[in-house]
Amino acid sequence: MRRFSAEYLEHTRQGMWADDRAALADLELASRRRVVDVGCGTGELTRVLAAEARPDATVIGVDADTDLLAVAREETGLPYVAGDATRLPLPDGAVDLAVCQALLINLPEPVAAVRELARVSADLVAAIEPDNGDVTVTSTVDAEERLEREAREAYLEGVGTDVALGDRVREAFAAAGVEDLRTRRYVHEKRTAAPYAEPALASAARKASGGGLADHREELVAATSVDAYDDLRRRWREMGREVVEAIGAGEYERVERVPFDVTVGRVETGD
Template sequence: MRRFSAEYLEHTRRGMWNDDREALDGLELADRRRVLDAGCGTGELTRVIDAETPPDATVVGVDADPTLLGVAREETGLPYAVGDATRLPVPDDAVDLAVCQALLINLPDPTAAVREFARVSSGLVAAVEPDNADVTVTSTVDAEERLEREARAAYLEGVDTDVALGDRVREAFAAAGLKGIQTRRYVHEKRVAAPYAEPALTAAARKASGAGLADNREELIAATSESAYDDLRRRWRAMGRDVVAAIDDESYERVERVPFDVTVGRVETEA
């Protein structure tokens, strides 16, 4: 399983559920009483589920990284437990919904995790997974669009899990024996424009320093080479300095569109 920092998760999931939670309609959250968020990370989705379920519902987050769970606990009083998504520390039929966000794309065997979700759930299993192959970026800094495409193509080639699962999430659900499988695609837009909030300023600084690119250094080098990565980083930092300059004169605008699929299946119970 791939590991991520709290800062990385905050950047990739920032604002995803702030304005519209229609994507979660298929999870029937108003009727859920016991929910497990597997691979919860710093608890962004866990907190949303807690807000959307009845007041007497129990919502638990599970993650293999104790550091991320420490951040989650600081944000909320919800219960969290350390555990692997393929070996969840709960008994059979312990919940009526097992859900994950951006987890299956980071696992070598997504179906194994879905089978485990089906084991612990007596009702629904759901996965919210981005399709990283279809992410697009538009920017008033021309080099940003070009370099984002270049870096993304190398990342997709170098990463050792399928980070563009798309419709293959349905295949994992079917292989796990789930029934009534439904998938809906949504597009999450991250917009940056003046006046700039603190996260936008931080992201620009990370571009200028090369820190943002370094988050995926291992994957980029695997797809190219050390020298190619160094060249990309040099051009990336120059682009970042242009972004910082554009922010200074309030001319910078950026839109990132991240498509994600919400797949829901039902556990088949014996008659």
Template sequence: MRRFSPEYLDRTRRGMWTESRAALDPLDLPSRSRVLDVGCGTGELTQVLADEAADADVVGVDADTDLLAVARDRTDLSYCAADAMRLPFPDDAFDLVVCQALLINLPDPAAAVAEFARVSSDLVAAVEPNNADVAVSSTAASESALEQRVRSAYIGGVGTNVALGDRVRQFFADAGLSDLRTRRYVHEKRVEPPYSESDLKGAARKASGAGLADHETELREALGPDAYDELRREWRSMGRNVVEQMQSDEYERVEVVPFDVTVGRV
């Protein structure tokens, strides 16, 4: 399974459920008594689940102990280290098992869904992005095109299916889950004046090439070293343009990431 830094999860998940949590309505969170968040990372979704399922015991599990340390520091919720394929819980231990952006990073997502179904007595839910449908618009002339090139190369080199789409429903059906429902949630990330500290850091990461380096292994695998180096030069040039536009309050960027919330009953 791929590993992520706390900083990367912060950047990609920041503010995801701030504007609306309507896509989580099929989880019937207010009625839950025991909820498991698998692949919880630094605990962003775990906290949302605890907020919405106010009377439930909410537990987060992740295989990465470094991420769990951050989650424990941020909240007083229950966390434990566990592999999504071998959850250390008995059958029917929870009435809801949920994951966010986990299946796309697993070599065998179907096996994970089957394990979720084993430890759930009622519902299983997966909140998975469709990275093939991400859209970016920007006032920096080359940013949208470069983002598309990077995304296409990343999908080709990552080694897992990061654009599962309708396959999630098939995993649920294969695990014996029924009453399948899918609801789309669109996470919109905006950068516009006045810029936040994280916006300024993001621009600096573009200009230095650090943002691209988050996925260097996958991009080099897909592109080869020479093409990656050329892409990095173009990326850094674009980043400098972003910084220049920010200095005059001209830079704006909108990224739209679609997530499909799939729910099935045991």
């Protein structure tokens, strides 16, 4: 399973579900009594689930990375436990909703994780997975759109797991025996414009240093070569300096749209 830093998760999930939670309707959160968020990371989704579930509900987060769990515990009083997504530390039917967000795309065998979600749930299973092949970026810095697209295409080729899973989660659900499938699409929009908040300034600085691209060096080199990666990073840093200059002039705007497909199904009871 691929691992991420707390800073990376904060950057990619910042503002997600802040305003629009309509795509979570099929999770029937208002009636949930026991919920587990698998692969919870720093707990962003766990907190949303707890806010939307019934007041007396038990909502817990599970993740294999104890460093991320430490951050999650600092942010909230919710219970978090260490555990692997394919060997959850829960008995059969322990919850009435088992959910994950951006987990299956990072697993070599997503069906195995869905089977485990179905094992611990007595009712609903849900997966909120992005389609990274359908991400769009618009920017007032022309080079940013071009380089983002080039880097994304190489990343998709070199990553080694299906990070463009999207609504094909339905196939994994069906293979795991989860039925009554429903899917809704949620587009996570990240917009940058003046006046610039601290996260925007930090992101621009990372572009100028090549740091953001370096997070995915392994995947980019796998798809291309060391020389091609070095050339891309050089051009990326030049673009980053353009972004910093545009911010200084108050002229920079950027919009990134990441589509997520929310797939929900019911565990077969055998009746």
